Amino acid sequence: MTPISQDVAQLIDGRRLRGDASRRVVLESAADLASVEGLDGLSIGRLAAAARVSKSNVATLFGSKERLQLATIDAAVQRFRETVLIPARVEPRGIRRIVALLDAWIAYSRDRVFPGGCFFAAVAADLDAKPGPVHDAVARAYDDWDSYVTVAVGYAIDQGELVPETDAAQLAFEFMALLDASNTRSVMTGSKEPYGLARRALVSRLIAAGADPAVVRPLAEVDDGA
Amino acid sequence: MTPISQDVAQLIDGRRLRGDASRRVVLESAADLASVEGLDGLSIGRLAAAARVSKSNVATLFGSKERLQLATIDAAVQRFRETVLIPARVEPRGIRRIVALLDAWIAYSRDRVFPGGCFFAAVAADLDAKPGPVHDAVARAYDDWDSYVTVAVGYAIDQGELVPETDAAQLAFEFMALLDASNTRSVMTGSKEPYGLARRALVSRLIAAGADPAVVRPLAEVDDGA
Numbered sequence: 338m339t340p341i342s343q344d345v346a347q348l349i350d351g352r353r354l355r356g357d358a359s360r361r362v363v364l365e366s367a368a369d370l371a372s373v374e375g376l377d378g379l380s381i382g383r384l385a386a387a388a389r390v391s392k393s394n395v396a397t398l399f400g401s402k403e404r405l406q407l408a409t410i411d412a413a414v415q416r417f418r419e420t421v422l423i424p425a426r427v428e429p430r431g432i433r434r435i436v437a438l439l440d441a442w443i444a445y446s447r448d449r450v451f452p453g454g455c456f457f458a459a460v461a462a463d464l465d466a467k468p469g470p471v472h473d474a475v476a477r478a479y480d481d482w483d484s485y486v487t488v489a490v491g492y493a494i495d496q497g498e499l500v501p502e503t504d505a506a507q508l509a510f511e512f513m514a515l516l517d518a519s520n521t522r523s524v525m526t527g528s529k530e531p532y533g534l535a536r537r538a539l540v541s542r543l544i545a546a547g548a549d550p551a552v553v554r555p556l557a558e559v560d561d562g563a
Numbered sequence: 564m565t566p567i568s569q570d571v572a573q574l575i576d577g578r579r580l581r582g583d584a585s586r587r588v589v590l591e592s593a594a595d596l597a598s599v600e601g602l603d604g605l606s607i608g609r610l611a612a613a614a615r616v617s618k619s620n621v622a623t624l625f626g627s628k629e630r631l632q633l634a635t636i637d638a639a640v641q642r643f644r645e646t647v648l649i650p651a652r653v654e655p656r657g658i659r660r661i662v663a664l665l666d667a668w669i670a671y672s673r674d675r676v677f678p679g680g681c682f683f684a685a686v687a688a689d690l691d692a693k694p695g696p697v698h699d700a701v702a703r704a705y706d707d708w709d710s711y712v713t714v715a716v717g718y719a720i721d722q723g724e725l726v727p728e729t730d731a732a733q734l735a736f737e738f739m740a741l742l743d744a745s746n747t748r749s750v751m752t753g754s755k756e757p758y759g760l761a762r763r764a765l766v767s768r769l770i771a772a773g774a775d776p777a778v779v780r781p782l783a784e785v786d787d788g789a
Contacts, residue, residue: 375601375689461751462688463601476751510760514744518736521743525687525702534736545771 360398363388364412367405371413372453375463376406376471403471410474413456414481420445422485432498432548435489436556439512439539443532446520447561454524457482458517483509493548500547508546515539532561586624589614590638593631597639598679601689602632602697629697636700639682640707646671648711658724658774661715662782665738665765669758672746673787680750683708684743709735719774726773734772741765758787 366388371379380402385392399405425437446455453459457478464472486509493499499508519535522528540557544550592614597605606628611618625631651663672681679685683704690698712735719725725734745761748754766783770776 373693375603377601377604459688461747462685467599472751479748479751507760507763510744510748510757511741511764514740514761514764515737517747518740518743521687522705522736525698525705531736534733535740537733538737538740541771545767 359390359394360408361412363390363395363398364408365416367409368413368416368456369452371406371409372451372456372459374453376409376460376475377463379406379409381405403469406471407474410460410471410478413451414478416450417445417456417478417482420450430489430492431496432493432543432552435486435493435543436553438486438489439516440556440559442516443519443535443559443561446516446523447529447532455517455520458520483513486512498548499543503546508542511542512539515542529561533557536561585616585620586634587638589616589621589624590634591642593635594639594642594682595678597632597635598677598682598685600679602635602686602701603689605632605635607631629695632697633700636686636697636704639677640704642676643671643682643704643708646676656715656718657722658719658769658778661712661719661769662779664712664715665742666782666785668742669745669761669785669787672742672749673755673758681743681746684746709739712738724774725769729772734768737768738765741768755787759783762787 363384367379367384370384370387374383381395381399382392384405385395388395395405399408421438421441425434425441428434428437451459457475461475461479464475487505490499490503490505490508494501494503494505515535515538519531522531522534536557536559540553543553543556589610593605593610596610596613600609607621607625608618610631611621614621621631625634647664647667651660651667654660654663677685683701687701687705690701709732713731716725716729716731716734720727720729720731741761741764745757748757762783762785766779769779769782
């Protein structure tokens with residue numbers, strides 16, 4: 338243990354802080370860029386240009402392209418949590434939380450929280466046939482979201498808000514299918530109409546599973562600006 | 564009009580035939596490759612290596628990367644028609660045709676008719692945020708399939724096999740969402756289980772719209788080999 342002076346400690350802290358700040362800035366750019374061009378197009382040079390930092394700076398921060406890709410996925414997961422999961426927590430567990438989650442997801446895609454639409458959809462097709470740690474990180478993000486929705490549906494069943502025969506994993510699959518389709522179609526056509534199609538399907542599905550129409554119908558009444 | 568001898572005419576025909584045959588071979592390779600790596604990765608050099616023909620041969624056949632990409636999309640549309648649309652025509656228009664279409668689509672994805680799963684899903688995410696003729700060709704292919712399913716649902720409504728309140732475009736959107744989700748999830752995880760989730764959802768949705776359970780239930784009873 339070498340004792341270091343207060344001044345030197347402060348200097349090191351300051352450097353680390355600046356390093357963390359540039360890391361964050363670069364990763365936010367990287368996630369935006371990958372949502373449009375895919376994770377494969379995420380070279381250190383391309384990113385340095387987009388984030389307006391030097392190539393050597395990006396190289397120092399991340400080392401390899403693969404480490405950069407993995408850190409970008411982490412940053413995207415964080416942004417997804419802050420935009421979709423955390424805001425929905427103001428609603429109590431059960432059907433209200435589910436409605437809040439579905440609505441927040443549609444807003445996340447519709448408002449282009451990532452410029453290329455849902456980050457995970459954008460990078461999944463790129464990677465799904467190529468094995469490796471980057472593929473696994475994207476698959477894990479999908480899986481985590483799937484489990485999150487399944488657990489949320491489970492609470493609604495346990496609380497008697499959905500009929501007991503409801504298969505939580507099946508319903509979660511259907512919700513994600515409708516959300517993903519609205520994102521893909523909207524990004525492809527530039528229209529907001531697919532969100533209305535998804536909203537109507539989600540509401541019918543919830544009502545068919547026993548949800549209180551008064552609680553779930555507002556989800557279909559939001560105007561996404563088609 | 565320059566008169567040409569029988570021999571010369573036969574020679575030209577033979578050359579055109581060989582040109583068409585190599586064109587077809589190269590395009591089949593191109594569609595396979597793009598289903599895994601995306602249309603962006605479809606360089607003339609990369610394709611020449613995959614199809615085992617010379618670069619100059621591929622360049623002579625297609626000229627530019629964009630023309631190659633457009634021809635590849637055409638070839639993929641053709642293969643999709645032959646695998647999904649044409650076989651379903653053995654069933655009469657209406658609910659039986661719809662069940663045959665949905666079953667053929669699942670087999671098309673499950674059997675990896677394109678090695679990367681559904682060709683259009685694989686290339687859509689790559690292109691959806693990038694304007695141009697290649698984007699438009701993929702969007703048109705989606706749109707054509709959407710219209711095809713919507714018309715098929717319309718026949719079932721007109722024949723009284725689905726309740727008259729059924730919204731054909733809405734139902735087509737839901738079918739495509741479930742099919743696409745099963746493809747994405749299966750390609751990402753390597754599991755065949757997502758096809759079972761899609762089958763069950765499709766059957767419930769059809770029954771909820773008034774379809775005869777005896778006609779649609781077999782769709783959920785196929786074992787995809789999970």
